[in-house]
Amino acid sequence: MNRATLNLWVGIFVVGGFIALLFLAFKVGNFSSGNLGETYGVSAHFDNIGGLKAGAPVKSSGVLVGRVVAIQFDTKKYDALVTMRLDKRIPFSNDTIASVLTSGILGEQYVGLESGGEPEMLKDGGEVTHTQGAVVLEKLIGQFFLSKSQEPAEASK
Amino acid sequence: MLNKLRRELESIGSLSLDLISGIGAVFVFLLLTLRYSGTSFQRFSLTIREIFYSGVLSLIIILVSGLFVGMVLGLQGYETLQTYGSSESVGVLVALSLTRELGPVVSALLFASRAGSAITAEIGLMKATEQLSAMEMMAINPIARVVGPRFWGGVISMPILTAMFIGTGVLGGYIIAVLLIGVDSGAFWSQMNAAVDVSHDVLNGLLKSFVFGLAICSIATYQGYSAAPTAEGVSGATTRTVVSSSLAILALDLVLTAFMLKG
Numbered sequence: 001m002n003r004a005t006l007n008l009w010v011g012i013f014v015v016g017g018f019i020a021l022l023f024l025a026f027k028v029g030n031f032s033s034g035n036l037g038e039t040y041g042v043s044a045h046f047d048n049i050g051g052l053k054a055g056a057p058v059k060s061s062g063v064l065v066g067r068v069v070a071i072q073f074d075t076k077k078y079d080a081l082v083t084m085r086l087d088k089r090i091p092f093s094n095d096t097i098a099s100v101l102t103s104g105i106l107g108e109q110y111v112g113l114e115s116g117g118e119p120e121m122l123k124d125g126g127e128v129t130h131t132q133g134a135v136v137l138e139k140l141i142g143q144f145f146l147s148k149s150q151e152p153a154e155a156s157k
Numbered sequence: 158m159l160n161k162l163r164r165e166l167e168s169i170g171s172l173s174l175d176l177i178s179g180i181g182a183v184f185v186f187l188l189l190t191l192r193y194s195g196t197s198f199q200r201f202s203l204t205i206r207e208i209f210y211s212g213v214l215s216l217i218i219i220l221v222s223g224l225f226v227g228m229v230l231g232l233q234g235y236e237t238l239q240t241y242g243s244s245e246s247v248g249v250l251v252a253l254s255l256t257r258e259l260g261p262v263v264s265a266l267l268f269a270s271r272a273g274s275a276i277t278a279e280i281g282l283m284k285a286t287e288q289l290s291a292m293e294m295m296a297i298n299p300i301a302r303v304v305g306p307r308f309w310g311g312v313i314s315m316p317i318l319t320a321m322f323i324g325t326g327v328l329g330g331y332i333i334a335v336l337l338i339g340v341d342s343g344a345f346w347s348q349m350n351a352a353v354d355v356s357h358d359v360l361n362g363l364l365k366s367f368v369f370g371l372a373i374c375s376i377a378t379y380q381g382y383s384a385a386p387t388a389e390g391v392s393g394a395t396t397r398t399v400v401s402s403s404l405a406i407l408a409l410d411l412v413l414t415a416f417m418l419k420g
Contacts, residue, residue, distance in 0.1 A: 001209075003202065010205050013213045017317030020324035021363075027346065028252050028327055029355040055354070108351070 039066065039085040040124040044098045044111075049080045050134025052100055052109045058084050060113040065090050068111060080133075084111060091121040092128075099132035109134065179401075186382065187375040190308050193301035197309045203302075207310025211272035215318060218271055219264055223322035226259060227251060227329025234330075235338055244334075245344035249352040251330030256358045260323035262410055265369035268315060269402040273377035276307050277398040280381025281391035289382075304382060308374045315370025316363045323362065361417045368409055373402045 058066035066086035095116030384394035
């Protein structure tokens with residue numbers, strides 16, 4: 001086989017490899033949404049984070065606004081300290097409520113932010129003070145049975 | 158009785174020593190190849206020729222197997238996930254299993270039997286017909302001229318083939334799940350997009366395939382170069398290439414996966 005044809009085939013092969021890689025990066029993976037541009041950091045204390053992991057999305061009204069960068073155990077307050085980086089173009093008020101939520105029944109866990117009404121905005125390194133931890137299934141079932149056990153008593157009246 | 162036990166122990170001992178010295182010989186040969194691989198890059202047309210023979214000619218088997226593996230994953234995944242009522246996650250299942258495990262491992266196994274055996278047979282025959290000795294007579298280093306380009310051609314081809322395998326596999330899953338079964342197309346792609354991390358899944362998978370490529374090519378070139386210069390020797394070396402590179406791929410996969418999941 002002559003050299004030009006050989007080069008052509010290898011060229012097609014390498015370009016095909018790059019196309020496959022781009023397909024994997026942008027269509028299969030989340031290379032485009034992983035980039036937030038400029039960010040600012042905020043932290044929040046949660047009594048329970050459930051299955052939240054570093055790298056989990058931070059959403060507000062379902063829109064991706066940031067990512068969880070680190071999760072530590074705070075030995076002063078004895079709860080979980082979650083550090084997040086949020087998109088610089090999206091400011092949140094000081095009285096924002098942060099909660100650990102689950103997408104779908106068995107989906108991944110994320111941090112949901114709900115902005116409050118205060119005019120003062122969160123700054124870099126600020127803290128979200130109003131938080132709500134993850135719902136623990138066992139506690140929920142316990143509450144359900146507690147309310148069920150009280151029900152017949154009311155119904156028999 | 159005691160003598161028999163002694164003989165058994167001796168045979169176990171010699172097997173272990175053979176195994177270890179075999180691994181050592183492959184490593185020494187790999188270092189030798191790296192030492193003389195300047196030629197492969199200075200005369201890159203030699204390497205391009207080998208990329209054609211081990212990469213481009215493996216395309217058909219890689220693409221067709223990728224498509225079928227993806228389709229089977231789509232079918233099986235749909236059947237299983239349906240019982241949990243989350244059949245939209247079939248895209249996540251297909252993409253994650255392909256990028257993390259099946260893509261690198263299956264394409265490396267195919268590559269070892271398609272291209273690795275060809276490299277061994279070619280170098281072994283060159284040795285049997287005394288072409289390598291003739292080169293040495295002309296003061297051409299056969300490791301630089303014959304082994305180096307084949308080694309690098311294979312190492313460069315392997316990650317490219319794996320990327321294509323994963324790509325066609327995901328498309329195969331798409332064809333089965335979305336086009337034939339009727340899973341929602343938006344949910345299929347968006348859930349996959351959210352679950353697959355580029356550096357953690359895609360790049361780690363390609364890193365795996367690069368390591369597999371190194372292992373396959375060093376085993377294949379070593380077996381060819383050290384084959385007995387007879388017809389029997391070449392056929393034995395070709396068999397050993399496929400067997401030991403398949404074992405090396407699976408063993409390396411376990412080690413690499415353990416490290417990657419930890420990190």
